[in-house]
Amino acid sequence: MAFEVVMPRLGWNMETGSLFEWLKQDGDRVEAGEILFTVESDKAIQEVEALESGILRIPPDTPPPGKPVPVGTLLAYLVTPGEELPFVAQAETAPAQKQTAATPSPTRAVPVTVPHMSERKRPAVSPRAARVASELGVDWTPLKGSGRTGRIVERDVRQAAAVTPATEETLPSGVRVSPVARRVAHELGVNLEQLAAQMPGKRIERADVEAAARKVVSAAPSAPRMPAPAATGDVVLPITQIRRITAERMVASAHNAASATLTTEADATELVRLRNQLTSDITQLVPSYSDLLTKLVAQALIEHPQVNARFMGESIVQSATVNIGIAVDTERGLLVPVVYDVQTKSLRQIAQESAAMIERARSGRLSPDDLHGGTFTITNLGMYEIDTFTPIINLPECAILGVGRIMPKQVVVDVEAERVAVRHMMFLSLTFDHRLVDGAPAAHFLQTIKHLIECPWRVLV
């Protein structure tokens, strides 16, 4: 059988070589071991010996000297005498078998470009915080991160959701709650796990939560588990729903809003006179100072829409209506019922509504709708002889007006003439969220209120 003479692999990396010179001629008798030809590879000219004995037969179409061919390419044959020349059959060149074993290629990590911190449009948030935020239906983008580098972390999200970690137990599997229902439940202090137990299998929606809250608010405050009594003499009280909600909302406000308080002293003499006039009409309900202020503040808010605003996702919404919450201290705690569309209502209407709501608040008959949707809050501590204070913003509102007592004082009424007079003075404390509105516009707004108090008839024009 003819022995195939092929381009040899002369070196571990050699892939191609070219025949340099045949050292035997076609037809020569060759002995195994004799040098048959030379090969030029990138290293040098190398001699190649015959591996078999026989007659050398070089096919006419063999690669010519100088032409690079792959290792294993057929160059010639060594045949035994008398053997047929195998040129007719297409010589099976044995190309170097490239065994491309389909080894599993390692997965390549996709490079992630991380925007430089300074280019960050959104605050940094930890992966865990983002996950918890989506689980609780919290929008984390407006939050302020408590992480050392300003990163929003899990505790920030949980506080924003107004649920302490202790109470935030993941609901049992199978309980489905709409994101809105979750939010309202947190606002109203409804325990979702208890509610779910009352309606197994049902997806809890906002209406379910509000119905549950009405029951909660109207029922006598349920006594949660009492902790064991402490030392003798200590008074141990349960934490009521209202206390809990108030605490959570106050903390959330302190934590998230950039609060600053402005104070000014308004000359309320004309306001007092106006109220005295209204008092003289005994057939009507007398508007309280709060009612008067509600009307005046609403006017100011119309003139300063950026204070009648709130964050909503990636935007700031300036409300078309003015809905003013009035802080009411009840036996059970602080409630803030809301008078809607103040800008459309007369003083009388406001007085009627507010009186009714205060009555309902004190008797525990407020509905969730009464407490929801305010765009501004007024809180009055004048009856306790308080002048100025730092009220806490009722999120998601932009600002809150704290009203102090009306005090007769001796004030300068004419600097030039060095004339003084006794006037009814009243301090106003405006806490505003510097995230939403800056100091100057807030001050301007407060000034507007002051002017309206000093000249209340302006609200008619």
Next chain:
Amino acid sequence: MTDQLEMGLSREQLLALYRQMLVIRRCEEQLVKLYAAGKIYGGCHTYIGEEAVATGVCAHLRQDDVVFSTHRSHGHALAKGIPPHELIAELLGRVTGCSGGRGGSMHLFKPEIGFMGSSGIVGPSILLAAGGGYSSKLLKLARVSVAFFGDGAVNNGAFHEGINMATSWDLPVLFVCENNLYATEVPFDQVTKNPSVASRAQVYGLPGVEVDGNDVVAVYRAAGEAVRRARSGGGPTLLECKTYRTRTHAEGMRDAGYRTAEEIAAWKTRCPIKQLETRLSEGGAATRADLDQIEAEVKALVEEATTFALNSPLPDPSTVTDHVYSPM
């Protein structure tokens, strides 16, 4: 017939030695051709010219005796009992190879017959074989452990540490040094002052024997004595076989520049197979026909092995991480 008796071996034994050497030679020649055809990857270090050493030593070994070899291991593997088709298939990277295609030329394994592996690192075979001797002694097995290594290993720390420990503890080990005068291309006499490996034995306190590594009968005799000594509790032996590889260090590498063509030619005249052939036919122990028949059988064996190997499947890549660990 007196010649055979003088050599101390029977006709059968001599023909067996001849056949074994021929199997190695023809396998190696086949591998050379396959390498030249681009069918073998990586390194291929052939044993052509040294067949007498593996043959003479392994003729004394039982299946449970263990052998640890070096990078030039085809001869040891075949002589210990790895069949040609498993050797050739391994070098062709097939799953039917003795190492499942995982090892290639320098990492041949068949522990079932005591071939405990060849190593691409020079030196460890000496220490591993000493360890094989240690466990034989500990487990009270009449089992011999053999290390094959070249002149290149004798200046490695493994030689010193392994032979010292084996001698200190009387381990049943045979340390076989195939001194073929070159470590890759570095001549032995350029890296050591004392050209005699066997003479080092005296320093450690074990017997050191030097033989003509191209005389299979001499190797057979010396190895036999060493194996008997080890098996009977007499401790290790260092056997230096002076021999020569007539091909390049590894296939595809140059064979010029560090040795002369004349030197190669001179050693070819001392081919171990030809030498035995001459002695057999001159002594009348074998006729031309006997030898031709052996030749024909071996040729057929190697052809069959090659066909088997060429038709064997490749290993499955999904198994590549198997056997990193034994099950806990």
Next chain:
Amino acid sequence: MREITFVEAAREGLTEEMARDPSVFVVGEGIGSRGGNFNTTVGLYDLYGPERLRDTPISERGFTTLCTGAAVTGARPVVDFMFIDFLTDAFGDMFNQMAKLQWMSNGRIKMPIVLRGCVGVFGSNAAHHSGNYFPFFLHIPGFHLVMPTTPADAKGLLKTAIRSDNPVLFLEHKGLLNVKGPVPEGEHLVPFGQAAVRREGKDVTVVGIAFMVIKALEAAGQLAQEGISVEVIDPRTLAPLDIDTILASVHKTGRLLVVDEDYAPCGVAAEIATQVMEQAFDDLDAPIQRLNGAFAPAPYSPVLAESVLPGTKQILQAVRDLLAE
């Protein structure tokens, strides 16, 4: 339960295994009649003699590779290398022979060999007697590696190691050798790949390696008084590594600190951090922190030696910083 030292517990394990299996033998410098530099083999030479308690010449590469050969031919060697710094001479044959022969032979060769000895910066032993070096063995396929921190685990893990058919590095931190603890009598085996939660907590997860587990527990005790609840995890075996226990803890706490006295680059803390990042990214509330030894060889003067190690103080600060993140 009776309390014995770490060394006594390991020795009890070794004694039981040598009685159980006559193919188990120990090799090392001074482990024969002397009983070992760290008292690892006290009493065993009298029982079994030089063949099974073999004093070696100073040739770590030699006797470790000899034991490799013994392991593949039917015996079960225990290489008692004393200090891991000495074992470095054997790394070449450990990587190329010991780790690979099982794989190279397609599983037909077993490698039942244990390498046991001391690691760690302790007692001013300085640059050549204070090494850790263990990440090499987590990186190369073929090794198992265990680092017990309690006497009970020392006994249980050594017994499991000796019975394993794989090469096992059994590393004993010098600072733990005289620690006392409860150790069960008789057959007590600790499986590989099971971490231990040494202290439960909910604010932060701290994984400690070897002696650092002790330091982490000290820190956790102090932090508890500040109202910080620390969960301390002891992996016990680094290869195989029980990442699931660590992941479950991070799922709970969101914050992870790994404390390892060995160097930071490519160390086990880096490996754990990457695995946690890969598998629990959305559980992370803060970047993972590592506390490693200083990037320098071990110094001699005690003030220097202390300065290169993570101490309780550093762990306290690291936890506080991590919570502030």
